[in-house]
Amino acid sequence: MAAFIIRRLLWMVVLLLVISFLTYIIFYTLPAADPVALRAGRLATPELRASIEHTLGLDKPWYIQYLKYLDRLVLHFDFGYSYQNSISVKSQIFDRLPATGALAVGGALVWLLVGIPVGIISAIKRGTWMDRLAMGGALVAISAPVYWLGLVSLYLFSKGLGKIPLFEGQGAYPNTGTIVSDPGHVIPALILPWCVLAASFAAVYARFLRGNLLETMSEDYIRTARAKGLRERAVVFKHGVRSAITPIVTILGLDLGILLGGAILTETVFNIPGIGRLAYDAIQKSDLPTVQGTVLMGAFFIILLNLVVDVIYAFLDPRVRY
Amino acid sequence: MALLEVKDLKVHFETDDGIVQAVDGVSYTVDRGQALGIVGESGSGKSVSSLTVMGLTRFAGNARISGSITFDGKDLLAASDEELRRLRGNDVAMIFQDPLSSLHPFYKIGDQLVEAVQAHRDTSKAQAMDRAVEMLGLVGIPEPRRRVESYPHEFSGGMRQRVMIAMALINDPKLLIADEPTTALDVTVQAQILDLIQRLQRELDTAIVMITHDLGVVAEVADDIGVMYAGRIVEYAAKETIFAAPEHPYTWGLLKSIPRLDSPRGEELVPIPGRPPSLILKPTGCAFHPRCFYVREAHTRIDPQLAPAGEAGNGDNRVGAAGHGHEVACLLPGQTRRALWAALQAGEVPDAALERVDVPETAVDREAVGEVLAPAPSDEAPVPPEETAP
Numbered sequence: 001m002a003a004f005i006i007r008r009l010l011w012m013v014v015l016l017l018v019i020s021f022l023t024y025i026i027f028y029t030l031p032a033a034d035p036v037a038l039r040a041g042r043l044a045t046p047e048l049r050a051s052i053e054h055t056l057g058l059d060k061p062w063y064i065q066y067l068k069y070l071d072r073l074v075l076h077f078d079f080g081y082s083y084q085n086s087i088s089v090k091s092q093i094f095d096r097l098p099a100t101g102a103l104a105v106g107g108a109l110v111w112l113l114v115g116i117p118v119g120i121i122s123a124i125k126r127g128t129w130m131d132r133l134a135m136g137g138a139l140v141a142i143s144a145p146v147y148w149l150g151l152v153s154l155y156l157f158s159k160g161l162g163k164i165p166l167f168e169g170q171g172a173y174p175n176t177g178t179i180v181s182d183p184g185h186v187i188p189a190l191i192l193p194w195c196v197l198a199a200s201f202a203a204v205y206a207r208f209l210r211g212n213l214l215e216t217m218s219e220d221y222i223r224t225a226r227a228k229g230l231r232e233r234a235v236v237f238k239h240g241v242r243s244a245i246t247p248i249v250t251i252l253g254l255d256l257g258i259l260l261g262g263a264i265l266t267e268t269v270f271n272i273p274g275i276g277r278l279a280y281d282a283i284q285k286s287d288l289p290t291v292q293g294t295v296l297m298g299a300f301f302i303i304l305l306n307l308v309v310d311v312i313y314a315f316l317d318p319r320v321r322y
Numbered sequence: 323m324a325l326l327e328v329k330d331l332k333v334h335f336e337t338d339d340g341i342v343q344a345v346d347g348v349s350y351t352v353d354r355g356q357a358l359g360i361v362g363e364s365g366s367g368k369s370v371s372s373l374t375v376m377g378l379t380r381f382a383g384n385a386r387i388s389g390s391i392t393f394d395g396k397d398l399l400a401a402s403d404e405e406l407r408r409l410r411g412n413d414v415a416m417i418f419q420d421p422l423s424s425l426h427p428f429y430k431i432g433d434q435l436v437e438a439v440q441a442h443r444d445t446s447k448a449q450a451m452d453r454a455v456e457m458l459g460l461v462g463i464p465e466p467r468r469r470v471e472s473y474p475h476e477f478s479g480g481m482r483q484r485v486m487i488a489m490a491l492i493n494d495p496k497l498l499i500a501d502e503p504t505t506a507l508d509v510t511v512q513a514q515i516l517d518l519i520q521r522l523q524r525e526l527d528t529a530i531v532m533i534t535h536d537l538g539v540v541a542e543v544a545d546d547i548g549v550m551y552a553g554r555i556v557e558y559a560a561k562e563t564i565f566a567a568p569e570h571p572y573t574w575g576l577l578k579s580i581p582r583l584d585s586p587r588g589e590e591l592v593p594i595p596g597r598p599p600s601l602i603l604k605p606t607g608c609a610f611h612p613r614c615f616y617v618r619e620a621h622t623r624i625d626p627q628l629a630p631a632g633e634a635g636n637g638d639n640r641v642g643a644a645g646h647g648h649e650v651a652c653l654l655p656g657q658t659r660r661a662l663w664a665a666l667q668a669g670e671v672p673d674a675a676l677e678r679v680d681v682p683e684t685a686v687d688r689e690a691v692g693e694v695l696a697p698a699p700s701d702e703a704p705v706p707p708e709e710t711a712p
Contacts, residue, residue, distance in 0.1 A: 220423040226378055227418075228438040228489060229411030232403075239426055246428075318473045319427055 004322035080289035089293035100274035104259035111198035119209025141203035150269030212244035253309030261298020324351040331389035340602040344370040346553035357530040359540030362550035377406035415490035419502035421482035425474035432470025457488035480511035552609035559648040615672035626651040629689035653686040
């Protein structure tokens with residue numbers, strides 16, 4: 001197991017290097033805007049432009065720039081400075097991470113708490129009105145895009161704007177990093193974003209679990225469990241759900257990894273200063289170091305959580321050994 | 323009184339394609355300590371009839387069950403779900419075809435056995451584990467104290483079936499239903515498992531219903547044999563009678579399609595042509611008629627019933643251990659049937675036997691006549707009788 005984890009961590013480093021290289025290439029082939037022009041302003045002299053180009057290191061060939069970037073990153077864990085405002089990318093990311101983390105983890109809790117019971121009930125009560133209602137609702141939730149659902153929920157439920165003002169609304173999220181220092185203020189502001197973010201995930205998880213559980217309940221070992229006279233509750237939960245829920249761990253790890261890299265739509269609709277917004281703004285402004293930083297961090301979370309999932313899976317399913 | 327008495331059991335499943343008449347009027351009895359073999363191809367309804375005894379077809383949701391099942395004096399079709407649950411694994415236990423998929427992959431063997439004990443007995447986990455170890459030893463698992471800590475995937479197929487048998491017998495059931503217990507196993511392991519079942523039956527005096535498609539298996543284990551076809555028992559007799567003087571063409575087909583050491587050298591194996599019929603649209607008349615070598619026009623219209631067979635006094639109608647005479651559901655006259663079997667025994671192929679024995683075009687065994695259709699065979703499927711689940 002230890003050897004497996006070490007091997008995977010080494011692979012993670014290789015993957016991150018490849019990803020950083022690809023990001024660089026893409027940035028140079030398809031720039032969104034000219035970072036120098038953006039920084040120099042509308043009435044820039046050629047001298048100013050040249051000086052900016054030199055300061056940012058953009059006057060060197062791209063591979064030199066990349067190697068320098070790698071040098072700083074690998075030797076000093078330094079992600080460079082934003083082209084836009086010269087703030088350290090690392091501090092920007094760490095500044096934004098708590099907001100995205102709170103959004104993603106809280107959202108995951110919401111969709112698990114909703115999706116799992118709904119999936120189980122739908123499977124057990126297959127074909128009844130409960131099943132139809134749940135699966136119909138799931139279809140709606142999957143089909144509703146976050147930006148639409150977010151705006152509708154703001155229109156309906158946000159304080160100051162909504163028809164039924166129940167929750168804090170758009171822009172209620174106080175500031176970057178306050179989830180740690182001021183959770184009492186932040187959590188109410190996150191209720192609506194959590195629900196909006198969780199809606200489609202809850203629907204996917206409910207449908208996934210329902211399908212899994214239905215399949216599991218026709219397994220031979222379920223028949224065995226009944227044949228030995230277990231109560232139906234034990235058959236369903238101890239034998240059925242235990243098997244059917246295991247793959248949920250896999251998709252949960254992946255989804256959480258992706259969201260920790262930034263939930264752009266939800267963050268934008270609710271004006272939450274998270275990683276997703278940071279990345280989005282950076283792309284708009286051709287802010288290469290920030291783009292690199294956010295991409296690498298997103299990739300890091302996805303790879304890391306994949307590893308965590310694999311390790312957890314070995315504990316959940318005794319047939320899996322590394 | 324018989325331990326298990328199944329009378330006119332019908333199990334129909336409502337599906338989108340129509341009503342599947344999986345079991346369509348099956349009767350049999352099993353006494354204490356006795357073994358009944360139920361033989362038939364896949365899809366003949368042999369498993370469904372046993373799952374219904376266990377109450378397991380109730381979980382299908384679309385099963386309509388009628389007839390009667392009496393176990394130890396109790397009417398099982400009228401029993402509540404909870405009563406049946408207390409019966410399952412305690413008085414009636416079952417082992418299944420595929421031991422690979424019949425154990426839960428995530429739980430240790432010992433825990434799965436403990437669960438079976440604690441479902442019915444109010445014992446501590448340690449006591450239940452002792453019982454599990456004892457049972458694993460009894461079914462021949464080496465080092466049972468250590469092996470209870472293993473997961474199913476760490477066992478071989480034969481070992482897993484031993485575990486299944488241990489789990490089934492852990493609460494001293496009166497009846498063990500074995501549904502194709504050796505089908506998924508190697509031939510050498512098959513023999514071991516059958517020996518084990520027989521040994522345990524003697525030691526624990528458990529009655530057994532052995533379901534199989536393999537006549538070799540029932541030849542080892544069973545006292546009586548019922549041959550099932552398309553949801554019905556078409557021939558029912560003591561084991562010796564089934565092998566020595568079978569009277570149903572389907573039983574002949576089963577016997578002649580397997581090699582035997584004592585058959586004449588060079589004798590050809592004769593497969594049964596065609597495939598088992600659809601249980602939704604059963605053939606009219608005798609369900610076996612589309613595959614029967616000896617079919618006559620009347621057989622496509624008349625539904626045969628089980629009727630006494632064999633010639634009285636010549637030893638054919640030997641009484642089985644459960645007091646069962648030889649019964650067969652075939653419209654051929656008894657004399658004709660016996661002449662045909664004699665020809666087949668002499669090594670004739672069915673066509674030659676048919677030439678040698680005069681099979682009358684119209685004569686039918688009157689005792690076997692059941693439901694009769696109008697002379698002109700209609701295209702419509704027979705309307706299944708209305709059944710309601712209890």
